């Protein structure tokens with residue numbers, strides 16, 4: 001095996017004589033290729049003792065590394081010389097305007113979700129994640145939704161098999177989080193939900209934001225205050241809001257919130273209520289010490305009202321002319 005330094009000196013001499021990329025590639029194959037110099041050196045190791053093998057393979061690897069670096073440096077040099085040559089010979093017109101990179105931007109739904117999250121973070125809510133593939137227990141049973149509730153049928157729910165489904169609501173997060181967190185709980189989750197529906201106000205996938213608050217003294221007034229503060233923040237300080245009694249299996253009492261649209265009509269924007277004792281009981285939360293409230297917000301609905309959009313499908317058609325307007 002020849003002397004390390006001598007090899008490198010020779011390689012340097014040889015590489016300095018190369019003045020185009022084609023020759024450099026041939027040089028690369030000669031040294032680093034499958035049948036090249038480095039491989040042949042490794043083949044020679046076979047005849048040596050174990051100790052010699054270790055020593056010599058370190059040397060060969062070292063040489064390989066240095067050759068690689070030399071090739072890279074020389075390649076850069078050739079390329080920049082080439083550009084200089086072209087500029088000097090006016091083959092490249094450096095006065096031409098450059099190419100612009102088109103910047104992407106956030107999807108309007110993402111923007112709205114971040115905006116809503118920022119509001120609730122200021123009220124002390126923690127942002128949590130939850131899963132889109134869910135089982136019957138967390139999407140329905142534990143939320144006190146009866147076995148014959150119409151929302152369970154195939155017309156509404158995308159079933160994956162008898163037990164699992166694409167979640168129809170972010171309320172599954174309430175159960176998952178109550179199982180792992182101890183009260184007081186103050187959390188918010190956003191995400192995709194799925195229902196078998198399609199027209200100008202419904203898409204099979206849409207987004208919800210779910211909030212959950214469990215503490216010693218949570219009451220209806222607190223829930224109403226949070227929701228009206230939020231809606232005034234999101235739309236307008238002077239927004240007219242109406243709380244309407246409603247029904248959800250997982251809350252009691254339940255309410256829906258309407259806001260006054262520009263056309264002087266009430267529009268429903270979210271559902272909420274005090275967490276049903278059956279739901280808290282399912283998770284073994286002590287009903288004597290704790291109560292809770294929850295709310296679910298339809299993200300597309302809010303985005304459509306804020307930006308005056310009349311067809312929900314626009315959000316998901318990926319028409320760049322539509323999306324561009326939200327930068």
Ligand code: DAH
Nearest residue numbers: 169251271272273294295296
């Ligand atoms: N999950 C309900 C739906 O998808 C919305 C909802 C209503 C969420 C009341 C809640 C709630 O947390 O308390 O229509």
